[in-house]
Amino acid sequence: xxxxxxxxxxxxxxxxxxxxxxxxxxxxxxxxxxxxxxxxxxxxxxxxxxxxxxxxxxxxxxxxxxxxxxxxxxxxxxxxxxxxxxxxxxxxxxxxxxxxxxxxxxxxxxxxxxxxxxxxxxxxxxxxxxxxxxxxxxxxxxxxxxxxxxxxxxxxxxxxxxxxxxxxxxxxxxxxxxxxxxxxxxxxxxxxxxxxxxxxxxxxxxxxxxxxxxxxxxxxxxxxxxxxxxxxxxxxxxxxxxxxxxxxxxxxxxxxxxxxxxxxxxxxxxxxxxxxxxxxxxxxxxxxxxxxxxxxxxxxxxxxxxxxxxxxxxxxxxxxxxxxxxxxxxxxxxxxxxxxxxxxxxxxxxxxxxxxxxxxxxxxxxxxxxxxxxxxxxxxxxxxxxxxxxxxxxxxxxxxxxxxxxxxxxxxxxxxxxxxxxxxxxxxxxxxxxxxxxxxxxxxxxxxxxxxxxxxxxxxxxxxxxxxxxxxxxxxxxxxxxxxxxxxxxxxxxxxx
Amino acid sequence: xxxxxxxxxxxxxxxxxxxxxxxxxxxxxxxxxxxxxxxxxxxxxxxxxxxxxxxxxxxxxxxxxxxxxxxxxxxxxxxxxxxxxxxxxxxxxxxxxxxxxxxxxxxxxxxxxxxxxxxxxxxxxxxxxxxxxxxxxxxxxxxxxxxxxxxxxxxxxxxxxxxxxxxxxxxxxxxxxxxxxxxxxx
Ligand SMILES: [Zn+2]
Ligand SMILES: [Zn+2]
Ligand SMILES: [Zn+2]
Ligand SMILES: [Zn+2]
Ligand SMILES: [Zn+2]
Numbered sequence: 196x197x198x199x200x201x202x203x204x205x206x207x208x209x210x211x212x213x214x215x216x217x218x219x220x221x222x223x224x225x226x227x228x229x230x231x232x233x234x235x236x237x238x239x240x241x242x243x244x245x246x247x248x249x250x251x252x253x254x255x256x257x258x259x260x261x262x263x264x265x266x267x268x269x270x271x272x273x274x275x276x277x278x279x280x281x282x283x284x285x286x287x288x289x290x291x292x293x294x295x296x297x298x299x300x301x302x303x304x305x306x307x308x309x310x311x312x313x314x315x316x317x318x319x320x321x322x323x324x325x326x327x328x329x330x331x332x333x334x335x336x337x338x339x340x341x342x343x344x345x346x347x348x349x350x351x352x353x354x355x356x357x358x359x360x361x362x363x364x365x366x367x368x369x370x371x372x373x374x375x376x377x378x379x380x381x382x383x384x385x386x387x388x389x390x391x392x393x394x395x396x397x398x399x400x401x402x403x404x405x406x407x408x409x410x411x412x413x414x415x416x417x418x419x420x421x422x423x424x425x426x427x428x429x430x431x432x433x434x435x436x437x438x439x440x441x442x443x444x445x446x447x448x449x450x451x452x453x454x455x456x457x458x459x460x461x462x463x464x465x466x467x468x469x470x471x472x473x474x475x476x477x478x479x480x481x482x483x484x485x486x487x488x489x490x491x492x493x494x495x496x497x498x499x500x501x502x503x504x505x506x507x508x509x510x511x512x513x514x515x516x517x518x519x520x521x522x523x524x525x526x527x528x529x530x531x532x533x534x535x536x537x538x539x540x541x542x543x544x545x546x547x548x549x550x551x552x553x554x555x556x557x558x559x560x561x562x563x564x565x566x567x568x569x570x571x572x573x574x575x576x577x578x579x580x581x582x583x584x585x586x587x588x589x590x591x592x593x594x595x596x597x598x599x600x601x602x603x604x605x606x607x608x609x610x611x612x613x614x615x616x617x618x619x620x621x622x623x624x625x626x627x628x629x630x631x632x633x634x635x636x637x638x639x640x641x642x643x644x645x646x647x648x649x650x651x652x653x654x655x656x657x658x659x660x661x662x663x664x665x666x667x668x669x670x671x672x673x674x675x676x677x678x679x680x681x682x683x684x685x686x687x688x689x690x691x692x
Numbered sequence: 693x694x695x696x697x698x699x700x701x702x703x704x705x706x707x708x709x710x711x712x713x714x715x716x717x718x719x720x721x722x723x724x725x726x727x728x729x730x731x732x733x734x735x736x737x738x739x740x741x742x743x744x745x746x747x748x749x750x751x752x753x754x755x756x757x758x759x760x761x762x763x764x765x766x767x768x769x770x771x772x773x774x775x776x777x778x779x780x781x782x783x784x785x786x787x788x789x790x791x792x793x794x795x796x797x798x799x800x801x802x803x804x805x806x807x808x809x810x811x812x813x814x815x816x817x818x819x820x821x822x823x824x825x826x827x828x829x830x831x832x833x834x835x836x837x838x839x840x841x842x843x844x845x846x847x848x849x850x851x852x853x854x855x856x857x858x859x860x861x862x863x864x865x866x867x868x869x870x871x872x873x874x875x876x877x878x
Contacts, residue, residue, distance in 0.1 A: 272839055307838040308818060313848045431846060
């Protein structure tokens with residue numbers, strides 16, 4: 196995948212100013228903007244165990260410390276442990292001459308062949324052992340860890356309290372009046388609004404925080420065991436740092452003290468556009484499904500640029516590169532080139548316009564969520580931090596290249612239909628289905644020999660907006676013109692002779 | 693067993709397959725090779741005795757694309773016969789490479805593992821999938837090499853005996869493959 200989309204060769208500029216390959220970006224169909232992992236809101240939809248695929252509600256997951264109670268990780272290599280069955284013969288307690296065979300279960304790692312028998316854990320009579328089946332040996336840090344967790348939780352509460360106090364002054368009236376809605380308790384409103392439950396009084400939080408005992412540095416430390424001076428150290432018996440930190444409760448020093456730890460849960464997350472709060476990606480809830488309910492990857496909407504070939508790049512000499520544009524949408528799109536500056540100006544203009552169009556005022560029924568959620572975050576896009584080390588001669592902005600719609604069946608169709616496009620053969624060198632190869636000339640900067648030649652350009656493309664806004668009752672797809680900025684890494688610049 | 697066979701004559705007559713061994717016809721065997729009873733050589737496995745004879749013991753499984761070679765070391769005197777000995781109950785999984793001259797019993801070379809010429813393998817060792825060993829050493833008994841960093845540990849038990857798998861394969865392979873005729877070592 197990374198290779199297919201040339202992840203470090205062609206990078207698009209996200210609305211937030213990040214540079215990303217198109218395969219790692221989303222496209223919001225409402226704001227008509229590119230979004231990347233840094234400028235979407237990530238929400239945890241569900242917790243599940245990647246081994247037994249059980250879904251846990253988030254409250255239960257938190258209660259169980261985000262671990263599955265029936266699956267275990269190998270303490271040695273941290274992969275999943277498998278259950279193995281064996282039969283053992285046990286002498287019948289009533290009749291000493293009779294031998295019963297019993298099924299017993301133990302856990303074993305397929306990767307490093309660690310087994311629960313290695314550390315002397317007894318075989319289990321049932322297939323699903325609970326975590327408590329293996330008791331913690333010796334002293335454990337669990338008490339202290341719980342105290343620390345509680346402390347951090349209180350700190351979080353205090354912080355939230357302060358923030359809410361601050362925000363109260365700026366809360367829009369609509370929300371405040373809503374909390375006094377008859378028939379709804381305050382807690383109920385908070386819950387429906389997706390807000391965390393009411394906090395305890397700040398004085399109680401402060402009192403509880405005061406009870407906390409901080410760690411005290413000791414002058415005297417426990418002396419080393421005698422054996423460390425007399426016995427030869429077997430490095431194979433000592434745990435690695437990774438193994439130790441995987442078991443924070445005990446942090447065993449010797450591999451004989453390793454015990455299986457409950458498997459960490461995985462999450463399914465959905466991504467929400469920061470500008471308009473619509474989902475750009477939402478996975479299927481079922482853990483065994485890899486499908487998405489909503490998946491607006493940028494590569495489904497935005498024309499994709501790939502670098503096909505580059506002539507040797509020599510400082511301040513003209514050299515040819517061939518790039519291919521492909522249209523991922525079901526409608527034809529028209530592409531024209533603009534400079535980076537023009538594209539940046541257009542992007543800024545677009546940012547200023549969107550808030551009005553995306554959240555139509557007064558028209559939409561005031562749903563509870565739109566009233567109580569925090570208003571969309573509007574951020575200044577950061578300047579793009581990439582140094583351009585080559586100039587590119589772009590076709591003029593009036594040169595329009597029409598890309599045919601993507602047709603999945605066209606791949607199997609060999610007939611070429613290039614006649615219907617009136618292309619300048621100097622620019623368009625090849626066409627096939629929804630793709631067009633274009634020839635551009637690049638002049639690498641002479642003083643950048645030895646470095647990678649990075650060129651940048653902007654392009655406009657037409658996009659069919661199929662989203663109906665509640666404002667416009669009569670809906671028909673709108674043709675809009677969008678622009679995007681890309682940076683291409685064309686390879687090393689050679690020394691000019 | 694006529695161990696005096698010089699390695700220069702790489703004719704097929706140097707091949708000695710035990711009566712109970714099961715060697716598929718599509719396997720590639722070159723040079724002086726002795727295959728012990730109950731050993732199974734899958735189709736497309738390669739065994740090449742270049743620098744000297746290869747002696748394979750009983751009840752081994754050599755899977756598809758496995759590559760066992762007694763390679764002529766660069767700079768070594770070609771007149772010195774260097775024998776590769778493989779014990780019993782070893783499993784060579786798909787696409788593993790074994791170049792060492794010595795392997796004990798009940799070892800497993802997992803998929804795409806690689807054992808270089810300088811690594812002697814004792815008994816009950818497991819070379820994990822994709823692990824490469826290229827040094828000069830003798831692996832202690834029950835060593836387990838695993839993971840992308842070739843981490844090591846010593847296991848409690850040896851890997852399970854491949855006998856069940858051998859029983860199954862002896863029944864199934866003969867139905868679908870031609871075998872190389874056994875030629876007893878006399
Ligand atoms: Zn949006
Ligand atoms: Zn972004
Ligand atoms: Zn589980
Ligand atoms: Zn393991
Ligand atoms: Zn929206």
